[in-house]
Amino acid sequence: MRQRPAPRSVEGFHDRLLEIQEGLPKRLRQCAEYLAAHTDRIAVSTVAEIAAAAGVQPSAVMRFCQLMGFSGYSEMQKLFRDSLTAAWPDYRERLKGLRDSGAGSPSALLAEFAEAGTRSLEALVSNVDSRQLDRAVKVISEARTVHVAGLRRAFPVAAYLAYAFEKMERPAMLHSRTANLDARHAVREGDALIAITFAPYSAATVDLAEHCTARGVPVVAITDTALSPLMQLDAISLMVREVDFGAFRALSATLALATTLAVASGAKMLD
Numbered sequence: 001m002r003q004r005p006a007p008r009s010v011e012g013f014h015d016r017l018l019e020i021q022e023g024l025p026k027r028l029r030q031c032a033e034y035l036a037a038h039t040d041r042i043a044v045s046t047v048a049e050i051a052a053a054a055g056v057q058p059s060a061v062m063r064f065c066q067l068m069g070f071s072g073y074s075e076m077q078k079l080f081r082d083s084l085t086a087a088w089p090d091y092r093e094r095l096k097g098l099r100d101s102g103a104g105s106p107s108a109l110l111a112e113f114a115e116a117g118t119r120s121l122e123a124l125v126s127n128v129d130s131r132q133l134d135r136a137v138k139v140i141s142e143a144r145t146v147h148v149a150g151l152r153r154a155f156p157v158a159a160y161l162a163y164a165f166e167k168m169e170r171p172a173m174l175h176s177r178t179a180n181l182d183a184r185h186a187v188r189e190g191d192a193l194i195a196i197t198f199a200p201y202s203a204a205t206v207d208l209a210e211h212c213t214a215r216g217v218p219v220v221a222i223t224d225t226a227l228s229p230l231m232q233l234d235a236i237s238l239m240v241r242e243v244d245f246g247a248f249r250a251l252s253a254t255l256a257l258a259t260t261l262a263v264a265s266g267a268k269m270l271d
Contacts, residue, residue, distance in 0.1 A: 006069035006076070010039065010083050013076075016068055027056045031064040043080040044203040044229055047073040081200060116243040117252030124240055124253040133260070136220040136236045140265040143192035143218075149175040149205045150196030150222075157196050157222070157251060157258050164262035170269075177204055184211045194261070196222040196254070201229055209233055222257060 007013040014036070021032050034054035035042065041050065050073075051058040062072060070076040140146055146165055150158030158174060165172035175183050182204075187193065195209040206229045209219050213233045221230035221237045231237055240257050242249040 004069050006071075007079065010080065013039070013068070013079065020067060027060040028064050028067065030054050030056050031061055035064075038232070039080065040229055040232065042077055043083075044201050044206050046203075049207075113248075113250055117250055119243040120241070120250070120253035121256055123243070124257060128238065128240075128257070132236055132238055136238060136261060137264045137268055139192050139218045139220060139236060140194070140261060141268040144190040145171040145173060145188070145192075147173050147175060147187055147191060147193045147208075147212075148196075149193065149208050151177060151202040151205055153198060153249075153251075154196040154202070154205070154222075154254075157254050158194075160255065161194060161258050161262055164259070164266075168262070168266045170266070175208060184208055187212055187215070187217055189215075189217070192218045192220065194220045194222065195230060195235070196258075197228065197230060198224045199228070206230060209235065220261070222254065 007016050017032055017036050021029070021036075024032060031050075031054050034050070038053070041053070045053075047058050047061050051061045054061070065071075065073050065076045068076065070079075146161075148158045148161045148165075155176070158176075162172050162174035173183065173186060184207075193209060193212045195205050195212075197205040201223075209221065209230055210233060212219050213235060219230075219233060219235040221228075221233065221235040222240060223230045223237065224239065224241055225231075238257060240253050242251065242253055
């Protein structure tokens with residue numbers, strides 16, 4: 001039975017942690033310490049993954065959730081998933097907002113998305129870490145096989161990279177999770193992974209990146225914020241932020257970055 005209502009915000013979650021952390025049994029204290037330091041993992045990890053990372057049994061994680069006021073892990077995870085998407089209304093609401101603002105004509109939309117793309121590209125050029133970019137190109141050019149993972153909004157970028165590598169006659173594999181197939185076992189020593197994910201982050205992409213880093217396979221991460229789970233890994237991280245219009249985000253800067261990685265690594269192999 002719940003001792004008190006569950007926190008209704010991420011801030012409330014942290015406040016509750018501070019309230020209960022004193023006097024917790026050892027295993028529950030391990031859960032509290034891990035989750036306090038890795039709240040970004042809750043939205044994209046299973047209860048088994050959280051338990052393994054915290055060094056406890058899944059049952060301890062479940063007891064911790066109930067102590068926090070949740071019915072179980074799924075309810076706690078929903079709080080964090082909702083916080084990731086709260087700033088982004090669903091597509092119907094976005095379209096309604098554009099219509100109500102009078103900005104929904106095709107020509108107006110074209111101008112606005114072109115402007116958003118221009119600003120995204122300018123920010124990319126100004127903010128990209130050139131050292132990380134050079135490292136990423138080196139890793140990709142030296143890989144025996146380049147694995148590419150990007151789902152949902154990131155899928156067009158991942159598909160383009162796989163296409164570009166195939167045209168350059170580079171061994172490459174697109175991890176699309178078609179039919180829910182997990183192809184992580186195709187990754188071998190000497191390969192590299194390009195992992196692409198944006199908030200709300202894809203658990204499948206993050207899991208594959210974790211699988212690779214744990215086995216010493218280099219990962220090039222394309223993501224959007226310092227809170228991205230990919231930023232917690234030993235990966236070569238490239239940050240790209242897309243300017244939105246009407247809560248719609250195009251992929252102008254991300255595709256430019258992906259094209260750069262493909263072309264620069266291809267050219268490097270000719271050296």
